[in-house]
Amino acid sequence: MTxxxxxxxxxxxxxxxxxISIRMKLMxxxxxxxxxxxxxxxxxxxxxxxxxxxxxxxxxVYPILADTVWKTTSLNAMVSYxxxxxxxxxxxxxxxxxxxHLLGTDPLGRDILAQLLYSTPREFMLGIVxxxxxxxxxxxxGTIAAYFGGALDTFFMRVADIVLLFPFIPFxxxxxxxxxxxxxxxxxxxxxxxxxxxxxxxxxxxALIVKSxxxxxxxxxxxxxxxxxxxxxxxPNVMPLSFLxxxxxxxxxxxxxxxxxxxxxxxxxxxxxxxxxxADTAGYIIGSNIWNYWWLWLPAGASITLLCGAFYFIGxxxxxxxxxxxxxx
Amino acid sequence: MSGEIVLKVENxxxxxxxxxxxxxxxKHFLHAVxxxxxQIEKGKVLSLVGESGCxxxxxxxxxxxxxxxxxxxxTFLGKDVTHLHEAEDKRWFHSKTQMIFQDPFExxxxxxTIFDIVAEPMNIQNFGxxxxxxxxxxxxxxxxxxxxxxxxxxxxxxxxxxxxxxRVAIARALVMKPEFVVADEPTxxxxxxxxxxxxxxxxxxxxEMNMSFLxxxxxxxxxxxxxxxxxxxxxxxxxxxxxxxxxxNNPLHPYTKALISAVPVPDPEFKRKSVEIKGGIxxxxxxxxxxxxxxxxxxxxxxxxxxxxxxxxxxxxxxxACFLYKKDGDTVA
Numbered sequence: 007m008t009x010x011x012x013x014x015x016x017x018x019x020x021x022x023x024x025x026i027s028i029r030m031k032l033m034x035x036x037x038x039x040x041x042x043x044x045x046x047x048x049x050x051x052x053x054x055x056x057x058x059x060x061x062x063x064x065x066x067v068y069p070i071l072a073d074t075v076w077k078t079t080s081l082n083a084m085v086s087y088x089x090x091x092x093x094x095x096x097x098x099x100x101x102x103x104x105x106x107h108l109l110g111t112d113p114l115g116r117d118i119l120a121q122l123l124y125s126t127p128r129e130f131m132l133g134i135v136x137x138x139x140x141x142x143x144x145x146x147x148g149t150i151a152a153y154f155g156g157a158l159d160t161f162f163m164r165v166a167d168i169v170l171l172f173p174f175i176p177f178x179x180x181x182x183x184x185x186x187x188x189x190x191x192x193x194x195x196x197x198x199x200x201x202x203x204x205x206x207x208x209x210x211x212x213a214l215i216v217k218s219x220x221x222x223x224x225x226x227x228x229x230x231x232x233x234x235x236x237x238x239x240x241x242p243n244v245m246p247l248s249f250l251x252x253x254x255x256x257x258x259x260x261x262x263x264x265x266x267x268x269x270x271x272x273x274x275x276x277x278x279x280x281x282x283x284x285a286d287t288a289g290y291i292i293g294s295n296i297w298n299y300w301w302l303w304l305p306a307g308a309s310i311t312l313l314c315g316a317f318y319f320i321g322x323x324x325x326x327x328x329x330x331x332x333x334x335x
Numbered sequence: 336m337s338g339e340i341v342l343k344v345e346n347x348x349x350x351x352x353x354x355x356x357x358x359x360x361x362k363h364f365l366h367a368v369x370x371x372x373x374q375i376e377k378g379k380v381l382s383l384v385g386e387s388g389c390x391x392x393x394x395x396x397x398x399x400x401x402x403x404x405x406x407x408x409x410t411f412l413g414k415d416v417t418h419l420h421e422a423e424d425k426r427w428f429h430s431k432t433q434m435i436f437q438d439p440f441e442x443x444x445x446x447x448t449i450f451d452i453v454a455e456p457m458n459i460q461n462f463g464x465x466x467x468x469x470x471x472x473x474x475x476x477x478x479x480x481x482x483x484x485x486x487x488x489x490x491x492x493x494x495x496x497x498x499x500x501x502r503v504a505i506a507r508a509l510v511m512k513p514e515f516v517v518a519d520e521p522t523x524x525x526x527x528x529x530x531x532x533x534x535x536x537x538x539x540x541x542x543e544m545n546m547s548f549l550x551x552x553x554x555x556x557x558x559x560x561x562x563x564x565x566x567x568x569x570x571x572x573x574x575x576x577x578x579x580x581x582x583x584n585n586p587l588h589p590y591t592k593a594l595i596s597a598v599p600v601p602d603p604e605f606k607r608k609s610v611e612i613k614g615g616i617x618x619x620x621x622x623x624x625x626x627x628x629x630x631x632x633x634x635x636x637x638x639x640x641x642x643x644x645x646x647x648x649x650x651x652x653x654x655x656a657c658f659l660y661k662k663d664g665d666t667v668a
Contacts, residue, residue, distance in 0.1 A: 025450075025465070028489050032448065220442040224507070227399050228456035229429025242446045 043327045050323015056316035060309075064126025076120055089120035090276060100290065103301055110301035112281065113288035122305055125277045129260055129313060132193050136259035139197025140205060141252040147202065148209030149240045152217055153232065162206060169203035175265055182271035189274050192266070196259045205251050209244050216243040246328040253321035257314045264310045281306040338376040340410075341515050341547040342398070347371040347407035349390075349397045353620065366619045367393040369571040371407070372646065375515070380541060380548040382562030382579070384555055384594070386616050390571040391551045395517035398549070399434055400425075412514065430460045433508035437520040439500035443492040443507075449476075450488045453507045462511065471510055479506045480536060498529035502536070509540060517549045522557065534561060555598050559583050564652075567591045570619045570627040573646060577653040587655040589632050626658070634659060 044050050076089045093099070093115035094107070103110045109118035151162040181187065181195060216222070217240060225235050266272050267279025270287070274280065285291050285302035296303075326332045349368040352361030367390045375381045383391045397404050400419060409417045411428065419425045433456070436442035443452050453472045457463060463471070476484035479502040492500055501521060508516055518537070522530040538561065541548055550561050558565050559579050566576040567590065575588040586592045593610040612631045619627070626632070626639040638658050646656045 025469075032489060220436045220438060221444040223396070223401055224434065224436060224442050224504075225455065225459070226401055227429065227432065227434040228459045228511075229426055230455075230459045234459060239444055243444070 040327050044323050047323040047326045049319045050326070053316040053319025053321075053323060056312055057320065060126055060313055060316070061130065063123055064130065068120075068123035068126065071120070071123065076117070089117035090124050091116065100285075100299060100302055109305050112284055112302055113290065114284065118281070118301055118305055121276055121281055122278070122309060125281075126309075128189055128274075128277060129263070132189050132263050133256035133260045133313075133317065135190070135193040136196040136200075137252045137255035139194065140201040140255045140259075141248045143198065143201025144203075144205035144209050144251065145241060145244060145248045148206045149213040149236050149244060151206065152210045152213035153236055153240060159210070162202075163210070165202055166204065166206045169199060170207075172199070172203075174199065175262065178262060178266055179269065179271060182266060186273045187266075187271070189263075189272075189277075192263060192272060193259065196262055200255060200258060205248075205255070208251065209248060212244045212247050213240050216240050246324075250321055250324045250328050253317050253324060256317040257321075260310065260314050260317075278306040278310050338378070340374050341377050341412060342549070343374040343410040344398065345372055345408040345410070347394070347397065347409065348405045349393055349402055350405045363621050366571045366622055368397060369619070369622075371573055373566055373573070373576065375547045375549065377514075377547055378541070378545045379564065380550050380562045382550040382552060382558035382565045383568055384552060384558050384565055385568035387553065388570075388616060389568045390619070391553075391568055392519050393571075394568075395434065395519055395549055395551050399432055399517055400428070426460065430456075430462075430511055431514045433511070433513040433516045435501075435504055435508045435516060435518040435521045438524050439497055439504050440492075440524070442504050443500060445492055448489050448491060449481075449495075449503055452492070452503060453510055456507065456511045460511065472506075475506045475510045476503075478540065479503070479509075480532075481506065497525055498533065501525055501529075501533055505533070505537065505540070509544065509546075512544060513546065515547045515549070517551065519551045520553065523552070523554070537561070555583065555594060567594065570617060570622070572627050572643075573656065574628065575653075575655045576646065578651075581651060581653055585653070587649065587653070587660055588628075588657050589634055589659075590628050 094101070094111055094117070097106075097111070099111045099115040100113050101107060101111045107117050107119070109122070111117055112121070147162050151159040177199070178192075178195065185191075187195070222235055222239055225239060230238075263272070263277060264279035264282075267274065267277045268283050268286070270280070270283045272280070282291070282303050285299065289295075290299040290302050347368060348366070348370055350364040350366050353363040353365060354361045369390075371394060373381060383394060385391050393402065396402050398409055400416075404417060407417070408415065412431070414424075416424070416428050419428055447455075450469070450472055453476065454468045457468045457471065462468070472488070473484040476482070476487065481487050481499060481502050487495070487499075487503075492503070495503065501524075505521070521537070522533050525533060534557065537548075540546070548561075550558065552558050552561075555565075562579050564577065565579045565582045567574050567582070567588065569590050575582065575586065575591045577585075582591065583595060586595050589610060589612070593612045596609045611633055613633070614631050617627070617630060624643055625641060626635075626644050629635050629639045632639065636658060644656045644658050646654045647660060648654050649660050
């Protein structure tokens with residue numbers, strides 16, 4: 007009996023695949039399953055397309071255009087012209103859209119389309135860095151608070167309450183008055199602040215559900231340490247929700263950046279918010295003037311709205327993957 | 336009374352404080368397990384029987400250190416394990432003990448594959464190489480009747496049926512060849528048709544691996560089938576303790592009598608003296624120093640209201656906690 011068991015074990019051992027390739031296959035399979043659900047949600051797909059269009063424009067189209075059409079010395083032999091920083095002396099600025107400037111120029115003679123594309127990768131960077139920090143902090147704090155409970159839990163939940171009630175934008179305005187805030191610092195501040203806020207409460211409540219399930223006790227009986235249980239059991243089970251909240255946080259971060267640049271409070275070269283700020287300070291977004299100079303604010307404003315909306319839509323699509331109750335049958 | 340004693344529990348108690356908030360001091364205590372004494376020999380099965388809420392599961396979990404005991408002493412393989420502080424002691428204890436849970440749908444992490452689940456005790460204990468773990472997982476899966484094991488290794492729990500899941504849970508518990516296993520109603524969530532299979536499987540494995548089992552159940556028939564000894568619990572107290580056949584055939588405590596008379600017998604002509612008990616199970620919050628069964632007992636006497644009955648040996652390793660009985664089988668009333 008035991009002999010036959012041993013031989014079969016050995017033969018099956020020979021045809022065992024390496025665990026890493028099996029794990030890759032499993033991940034690919036679960037990705038395919040989730041993609042199937044995600045692709046059925048229209049709103050999520052719209053969001054994904056918009057994000058892809060922006061990503062292509064910012065990461066691929068801009069470098070190509072910058073190297074060819076917008077080469078600093080091209081355009082005109084008379085002066086060197088940088089479309090993002092330079093002044094176009096060939097016309098009265100702001101100039102409406104033309105073949106030389108597809109989306110016109112701003113009051114400082116800079117090409118609107120070039121500014122728009124130049125800012126896109128930075129908006130992505132800001133949104134994703136801020137959201138990543140938020141989600142990492144939120145997941146860790148949420149699961150730790152849920153797992154250990156007691157005074158630690160109470161402390162972090164009260165901190166979350168305070169952060170939730172915190173006037174977020176006014177606080178950022180004060181911070182940017184106190185120190186030089188560039189894009190990375192802003193991402194860090196937004197990430198840290200919102201990481202201790204609402205996301206902790208949501209992930210904690212999810213972790214509390216996971217914590218009470220018997221497989222946690224099962225691991226404890228085998229001698230698992232607290233950190234082992236949090237890393238191997240609780241975090242993988244709240245991960246889909248963290249990922250979902252990451253998408254919503256990208257929206258928040260891009261939006262906050264736009265508001266702050268609109269007030270001219272950030273120490274950055276160019277951003278969508280800053281483009282509107284430039285038009286505003288030069289007095290072009292006042293009263294009845296506003297539609298006469300639409301190219302000054304509409305492209306930037308639409309980009310902010312579209313990209314924020316797109317990440318939110320992706321979040322909505324992911325929501326259907328994470329919460330089976332939302333799925334249409 | 337021969338054989339090595341694997342587990343010995345003396346005066347084990349577990350009280351849960353009933354707090355209103357984090358900062359307030361507990362005024363009331365829930366006496367989930369109160370003054371429990373028993374021992375399990377190597378290769379033997381002890382069954383804890385009782386109604387829901389009587390502290391069976393708490394006893395099992397307290398022994399396995401999921402709860403810290405409030406009082407008493409637990410000796411495992413001759414070593415005091417009541418409070419484990421040293422990391423080395425903890426490792427040793429947890430590698431030799433395991434638990435099988437009631438609900439196979441909840442006791443397996445849905446995000447892990449069967450291999451991860453079964454190999455987890457070895458991962459935690461850092462046991463052997465990956466290759467060795469893989470072989471041991473395959474071996475134990477085959478022994479619990481999951482075959483071919485390599486077809487199941489990389490599946491997720493939701494792809495398995497209830498019976499298969501419980502087999503995986505058993506495999507996980509037994510993969511490190513533990514000395515002592517707590518089985519918390521492992522068959523109560525299963526289909527009746529699968530239940531006997533799983534019970535037979537456990538019996539075979541217990542004999543084969545010479546393990547000691549603490550089998551928690553509410554079903555006397557299951558306890559009789561599985562266990563060498565049965566102990567009946569009521570509201571955190573042990574009320575009767577005997578070899579399983581002796582307990583079933585000769586129940587002494589009124590509560591045990593009532594339990595046994597409630598077991599259906601597949602014979603329409605069968606007439607049995609039924610024992611009527613009143614009311615429902617009470618709450619073990621700050622219990623009065625009297626017999627916990629006093630309110631429901633049909634034979635309640637004056638003395639039952641005045642003090643708690645001690646567990647007395649009435650001969651043949653049969654112990655009962657009731658004032659109706661005295662030492663050596665004399666009946667008082």
